[in-house]
Amino acid sequence: MNKWIKTGGILLLVCILIIPLAACGKEEMQKVRIAEVTHSIFYAPQYVAIEKGFFEEEGLEIDLKTTPGGDKTMTALLSDGADVALVGSETSIYVTAQGSNDPVINFAQLTQTDGTFLVSREKIDNFNWDMLKGKSFLGQRKGGMPQMVGEFVLKKHGIDPQGDLELIQNVDYANIAPAFAAGTGEFVQLFEPTASIFEQEGKGHIVASFGKESGHVPYTTFMTKSSYLKENSETVEKFTRAIKKAQDWVQEQSAKETAKVIQPFFEDTDLETIEMVVDRYKSQGSFATDPILDEDEWNNLQDIMDEAGELPKRMDYKQLVNTEFAEKVTK
Template identity: 45%
Template sequence: MKRTLVSIILFLIVIASVIVGAVMKRNNDNSNLTKVKVAEVAHSIFYAPQYAAISNGYFEEEGLDIELILTPGADAVMSSVLSGDVNIGFSGTEATIYVYNGGEEDYPVTFAALTKRDGAFLVSREKINNFTLNDLKGKSVIGGRTGGMPEMTFEWALRENGIDPKKDLNIDTSIAFAAMQGAFIGGTGDFVTLFEPNATSVEKEGLGYIVAYVGELGGAVPYTAYNAKRSYIDNNPDIIKGFSRAINKGLKFVSDNDAERVAKSIISFFPDTALNDLITMIDRYKKGDAYRETISINEEEWKHIQDIMIAAGELDEYAPYDKLIYGKYFNEFE
């Protein structure tokens, strides 16, 4: 009996030693990494390549330890970047234009793009077969905030299809991005524009129906991208290069693999979402051509995003590509 008890105790000591050793090794490994704080504008499956880059260890390969900080709203992301609370911002590129035009001396510059289309799906309260944008006439739609890319892209798509967003329907821009799903479920609006996983969540609950992908209607733009203050980019070239390479690897992983493999690689970031639902969402984005092939941004799409802003009345003149886009590593990763 004593011999058995001693054996059990020795076994437990060995197990404890292994666990402690593994933890200490991991802590030592992390201590060799450079911490980079990133303010992400939203937590969405739309950003799958970013989460894949983290879970697959691409940042660690570059010597970086990424801390994601949810910072709802592009304006809040800009504030965090400018104040130095974070090193890198992740938001719509329109936000950097607003800051630049505001006269900020050490303004944020975009150095790597992740998505190339709007990430919102149009969700209807009623089931509509063979939906067209004309079905929105006379209806009420919960849109994004005024001046934000989701709302401006939606309005652009309407205009391109002969629909006046001010006269032909009512777009409610008073509801915060994070509250749009709840407002729709609560009875506000005939339609709502929602990112994933919110759009599928509403549909799965039987409270709405996905009828269109706004991204397909708005065209290719540098929609969501990474930015940092010019001074940070100048002073930390290795971090910017390593970060860019890791994101590029994440984009390639999503491009080269099917939705199931991508879903399994990022499911830890969405613990409340079933794997099958995650697969469906990623497949929707892949089929909608939402993700970029590489991190690079060309001048044509930079102009297009500003065309959208000008049409929305949020921009008077074009902001210079060479001032707000840092393309040093674009060709290297193509």
């Protein structure tokens, strides 16, 4: 009996010594908490970066949560509930205009066009924008990028959003699609995959793309507080490199391959629909090909905000945009 006790004790001691040594050989993963403004196929490269292990290759562990709405997303970031926010760049302008000792900095761009589509209740073979005049248009939340881009495009086509049509803006973002399905509005501004699903179900018909009409803007970017950027510069660089790897992968692969990779994030959407949406966004250049937010895009964003009467004041590009990491990983 004593012999077995002695042997067991030796084995236990060996295990105690080996386990810490094995643990020391493994590099500790750095956790990064991302708050995304919505969960959308529009953000395909982000999900590719997670699913293909590009973040993991950089030693990063991603904790992703959806915080619906720009206000909730920025609250999560500012209150240290998240390290990085994926949201429209206009939110960084709003926060800075309100006064902040710790400015929010845009460091990596994910999408470079608007992601919404104009959906008509009735099928239209030869659509032109004048067809909206005198009609009811269910738009997006006032002050958000979809609404501002929507009005910008209407004005571009000679339509006064307040005078030439009935603009409906009193419906919450989450209820816009159900409201249209229930009979509100003759036209509606919708994101994918809802727009395509409505088309498949005969509830509406896609007639135009706001993304094609509005040009390049920093529609959705990764941003963080200036303090986090300074204290975790190596982490931010690794994060940006993972995003660039994903952007390259999405550009090189077919829409079908991308759809297969991101399907686990959209279990309620069939593969064919995901593929169709990815192809639509990719073909119109919605996915940024690199994480660099350039100055022309920044100025276009502020022009759109100004046109909508939502720009508190013009913000200098270098004040709220840091391209150091994006440029480094793109070289």
